[in-house]
Amino acid sequence: MKFENTLSYAQQLDAQDPLHPLREEFLFPQQNGKPFIYLCGNSLGLQPKSAKEVLGKQLDNWQNLAVEGWFEGETPWMFYHKELKELMAPIVGAKPAEVCPMNTLTVNLHLLLVSFYRPDQKKFKIIMEAGAFPSDQYALESQVRFHGFDPEDAIIEIAPRPGEYTLRTEDITRIIAENADQLALVLFGGINYFSGQWFDMPAITKAGHDAGAIVGFDLAHAAGNVPLQLHDWQVDFACWCTYKYQNSGPGGIGAIFIHENHFADDQMNRFAGWWGYQESIRFKMEKGFIPEPGADGWQVSCTQVMPMALYHASLKIFEQAGFMEPLRKKSLSLTAYLIYVIGEVNATIGTEQYKIITPANENERGAQLSIIAKGDAKAVFNKLVENNVLGDWREPNVIRFGPAPLYNSFEDIYRAGELLLQLSREEAI
Template identity: 55%
Template sequence: MTYENSLVFARACDQNDTLRTFRDQFYIPQVNGKDAIYLCGNSLGLQPRTVRAALEQELLDWQNLGVEGHFHGQNPWFKYHELFSEKEARLVGAKPGEVIVMNNLTTNLHLMLVSFYQPTPQRYRIITEFGAFPSDQYALETQVKFHGYSPDEAIIELKPRPGECNLRTADMEAVIAANADSLALVLLGGVNYYTGQVFDLAAITKAGHAAGARVGFDLAHAAGNVVLQLHDWEIDFAVWCTYKYLNSGPGGVGAAFVHEKHANNPELPRFAGWWGHNQEERFQMKKGFLPMVGAAGWQLSNSAILTMAAHKAALDIFDEAGMPALRHKSEQLTGYLEYLIRDLHLPETSLQIITPADPTARGCQLSLLIHQNGRALFENLTAAGVILDWREPNVIRVAPAPLYNSFEDVFCFAEILRKSWEVVNK
């Protein structure tokens, strides 16, 4: 696409956008009496208009049926997780039996580490990225300590080359190969939350397996953002949240993927709960855990129906739009955002885009490294009706989500950025 820096061009793009009507399915926050420019879907997605009715349906079944809602409600709670199998699988490129909606992201990560991080005196190291999201760092630190190892010794962090902001795939593969004799696990974010870099999951998985390690990913910033093929890439496991690009509400339910080569292995170590036990025998209340087939065998407790109802409403919209179409629009929107920011002609010593320029190596998000007056700039943007987020020490993350953001949103943001820059740097 050849971009133009004009409102006429932005509106023409919106008129030609086959996904433009999806915006009407979301509530847009109001600032100063008008729609905000909401560019924070990488942190919390907007509320779908269908969520209220979805929640009310479950509340009505609870009101009218009580415990019988488990079996006789409109969406019986006993098998509620099955409502997600097909659509969640399409979202991440999996088979239906390989995905499960449950718990939250970090709980699921710990459950996966119980199964897939089994260190030995010879193989105990974990490779992750430098500056991973804190939850991942804390989970790895505590899992390593639980097994009696020192995080400083057991955890290897992948760092960009000096003077660079992003990791090179070849460098990541080289570190994996160099530690093959002691490597137990590779665990990375699918998209780095700070820089917005999308990692080459297929290549990393191949390298990890060649080194004899298990490979997993935190897809919090990847699910609903980029096209994934978890099954075909033979990734061992993955976890994600649903409240960012998937628009399922603050603190919403999490999800997990376990490749079928592991998911159907009842002998794989795991922490068990009764909702993961064979549901045909669950209410016999007998000793002896017999896991359900597939990823469902990692469930612990009965489903958190209200948060799952919100996710179901959001996922239905996502599935209707389809990841290929969303990804196509995302590349155009983010490309337009980059074009407009660069058209401000600000020196990189003042404002630097640290997200890769290659569209295949990024999703919706551009991370702007602000070298002067960054916090003041962020606050000025916020006051002008732009909702985005600030990450210490000096990054503003801007994320136009294709389901509800428009080209006009992006154009107006760039105009406000120009004016705000002039105000805080005058």
Template identity: 60%
Template sequence: MTTTDFEYTEDFAQRMDDLDPLQHFRSMFHFPYVNGKEAIYFCGNSLGLQPKSVREYLDRELKNWELMAVDGHFHGEDAWYHVRKKSKPALAEIVGAHEHEVVAMNNLSSNLHFLMVSFYRPTKERYKIITEAGAFPSDMYMLETQVKFHGFDPADAIIEVAPRPGEYTIRTEDILAAIEDNQDELALVMMAGLQYYTGQVFDMEAITKAGHRVGIPVGFDLAHAAGNIPLQLHDWGVDFAAWCSYKYLNSGPGNISGIFVHERHADNTELPRFGGWWGHDEAIRFKMEKGFEPMYGADGWQLANSNVLSLAVHQASLDIFKDAGIERLRTKSELLTGYLEFLIRKVGVANGVLEIITPNNPKERGCQLSLLVHKGGKLVFDHLYANGVVGDWRHPNVIRVAPTPLYNSFTDVFRFAKILEHSLQKFA
């Protein structure tokens, strides 16, 4: 189906929903209410909806805690000592990895800091980091404090690749050129896989290959990519990555993160890292002896024991992902976001009121579209919310909307467009 097949009618949206093989997943989630009515929820890029199964998964672990207390670590169907392993198959599929290359642990910013202990190894000559301009603030702060920790000036050590004048997204060739031009001083490439503000998907494979050509590791923050777009971290050769679980992975506010470490680093005991009990070889962990011996793969970067209750909530969502399949979700996502783009161009772009700053090539974006509001600004956004649309406002004048294929429908997109059309007529 192409944009020429789309129609701005409720009947067309309903027909698309009727043909959607994933439509039944919508009923597996709780939707919030705005002004007494079920919301049109387009904010999965900030916080995913709660799966209805969460309470069952959480209650199971609470019951294990109630009945077994400390014995729950070693007894029962999902003994807590090995509970991290349960999430590995789904996570490996979602990010395109082997199971030993992924583990759920900690939170996103902590994980990226811990990974940079291993992969940012600056010298007097090679100490610079390449990232994207306008990165999410947490990434900015992490890189700033990492280079300061090593005694360097962020203004000198951090190279930000920006869009060209008059453009909103960053050209791949400009990132590759920055790597090539600064190769003698580079120590690391660390950037988003999907840019939070514009929704641009970066060519992670090309960027990784360019970094490796000049002898430096490459890592990605996948907060907005994991569960949104298909990833092939192992095949692309990415050195490390981390993501959160509360956006497209629908695992609850502030919930557990995950990491990827490529298997070529799996048993490199010479690679510096901060050790902890749970990263130590589990076969000898309870000998309680000195001398850190990291486990094979990503598990060797663990610190503390697993957060069982967090993992239970996480698993509720991951089991839904396993049933849906990331490739089927992507197929629906391209159609759903394509329909959203078609309708936005119908109601707001043609008259110059709105501008979509997300790439129009489906391969260069996920489900998020970022709308630059030239007239009306925050009034338009507030009117959308008052009429039941939960989106996201980013200063100075961008509205982010993300129709998520697991639980959003084509009818949601149609209803959003009608409300947007009315908002623009009123305020723009």
């Protein structure tokens, strides 16, 4: 596609974009009386305008029904998660029974590792990407120690080749195969938070299974961002947060996926709680845990109604958008335009001041582009924020921009590029 670096051209792309009106469904933060150009959906999605009303309804239910709200009213809380499951499933390519909203991401990762990381003296190793989000590193290290192994022996991190920023699938699958004898688990991010690289999840899953290992993913940066087919890809388990591309609010409800292949496995360990107990007889309060079939059987505590209400508000907008296919189509155009605009900034300055380390290949990236700037990148980043362009900064040297197709426009990208160019010129003087 041939782009132009003009405001009128960007506005024309917006006029042709069928999803453009959905921008009106969201609230943009303001600074100095002006809205931000918000390019940070990769960290925290924006608040849907409907969030207050949807949350308000549950506050009313609480006020009017109190404890009876669990079984009475329009949306009895006992079954509230079921409405969400139907809307979540198409976002990650799962059957509704395979997903469940619950807890928060790292907590869920621990709970799923209890079930899916079952090391023995022979097979105890875990393969993950080097530079995974710190919470995942800490979770895995502590799980390994919990089972009496040393993370130094048990965790194999796959790093980019020297001089490269991202991983090659051939290296990932080769290292998995080489370690087959001792490999218990492959646990990868779907998209790496730092580089923005979308890993070849089907290839990783297949390689892990060929090596006799379980394969799980942390989809914090992938769910609601790129099209996923967790069921068809035969992924064993996954977990994600919903506060990034799925706009459920800070500390929003987390979610899990358990492949139905595992539903009948009665050898599976789990850290059980009453909300995972068979729903129809849960309130008999009997001794001896009987799990509810499917992902719901991993629930521990009672439904977090208020965070789920906030997530529900956003899921309804995903439904309105037609779920992932139209969103992905727009997302690819937005990122392609951002790549073009950054290229124009570099070309105007006459040097590769801003280097995009996220793979250019569409199959290897989602909405987020990670950019390394020459010179004092932090100063540039701070000035962008002062001037109402909000991406985020990740140590030691990366600016991340994550245009979200639900609410970002081509004009946002044009304007962010215009400011980047202006700041870079000022910096050079």
